[in-house]
Amino acid sequence: MITTNKGKVWGLLCLAIGVSLIGVGCNGNSDGPAAKQAGSEPGAEASAEGGERLEGNVKIDGSSTVYPVSEAVAEEFRAVQPKIRVTVGVSGTGGGMKKFIAGEVDICDASRAMKEKEANACKEQGIEFIELSVAFDGLAVIVNPKNDWCDCLTVGQLKELWRPESGVKQWKDLDPKWPAKDIKLYGPGTDSGTFDYFTEAIVGESKASRADYTASEDDNVLVTGVSEDADALGYFGYAYYDENKDKLKLLAVDGGKGCVKPSLETVRNNSYEPLSRPLFIYVRKSALERPEVVAFVKFYMENAAALSKDVGYVPVSEEVQKKNMETLNGALSK
Known part of the structure; x- marks a missing residue:
């Protein structure tokens, strides 16, 4: 072998x-x-x-x-x-x-x-x-390890964050208990299949997304961006998180049945919804x-x-x- x-x-x-x-x-x-x-x-x-x-x-x-x-x-x-x-x-x-x-x-x-x-x-x-x-593969929603207030986001919160013309600017806009810190967003570019899949699964329409975020077709650029910004949030393939987990924090996603993190098991049994693909x-x-x-x-x-x-x-x-x-x-x- x-x-x-x-x-x-x-x-x-x-x-x-x-x-x-x-x-x-x-x-x-x-x-x-x-x-x-x-x-x-x-x-x-x-x-x-x-x-x-x-x-x-x-x-x-x-x-x-x-x-x-x-x-x-x-x-x-x-x-x-x-x-x-x-x-x-x-x-x-x-x-x-x-x-x-x-x-x-x-x-x-x-x-x-x-x-x-x-x-x-x-x-x-x-x-x-x-x-x-x-x-x-599962799509990973990740933040900086210094983020100690957010462990899970609902699909509704993710939609509100990423939809076109979103009014979310700070973490407190997603949950009033969270800090008044600006969210720096990172995600794939518009030619990416990851972008297509995420927007369809979360926003409800392929390619429907806010435009004021740092975009790259190279997932390693996104890893670096989130790992160096304490208030950042991004998304990309789970495998890239897994290889860089020492410098990133993985969030769970609540698709309606409670908070679930992506893993080999949750992707395999389809419990990580709706971001398995x-x-x-x-x-x-x-x-x-x-x-x-x-x-x-x-x-x-x-x-x-x-x-x-x-x-x-x-x-x-x-x-x-x-x-x-x-x-x-x-x-x-x-």
Whole structure:
């Protein structure tokens, strides 16, 4: 089995998660028949049939949340296929989708499902794809460790804080018992799938948000901002909190059934509502005509579930792993 040094992986912004493939074209239809179950030894199918070394390029771009996953898999893949150059960029889910639709990348990392308008744009460009559900993540709402007055926020309070034209300026505006200190807000940029998911889950409408906050597609910028500002609040993927928990304070969220903090268990059992979410990658079917892309995607399938546990994501079930390979092989057989 492949082993990963967690500190090294995160030093490179690398984390990996389990992969669930649901084959769809731009019209959303599933692909065909079955083949092999995922979960075999890492690297078993890294090269083409016959075990030959391959050459070529695989281009990936998109979500900052999924980026460390794809980069970790790419790093391990380079060890078995050193002549295949895998590049992983970060431009947010929306930015990655634009590149995907334009045919600039083979794979799009996404922290939300593809939107209908994006699928329609794919169809107009003649692009078919397969959708890979890459485990589950929870969105973390975090504050500075010096914050000793707030341990939990209701969905209603979060909505009031983040809605467009919000009148909340200070902590006392959320609860009169809290101090009259200005809240400095940090969050993902508008091209981020995390932004889309949070605004839809909390505000009730995707992309509906106040604009007076510090935005970045790089979650590490948000971590730094909140950790250095005693009165700050922000949100991003749970895995980034988990890696930086020594300098951040995690808040619980009350979705109507009491205050619950995100964790592997609460994300797994769906008790952390409404901020548990699936993560995805999308692969162009035309890219699967190239052996280097096939080798990489198979390697992704075979190794992601094992790596996901090490970095704090909830892996998909064995049943879904089996479906992954059925879907991929169905796409390859056409």
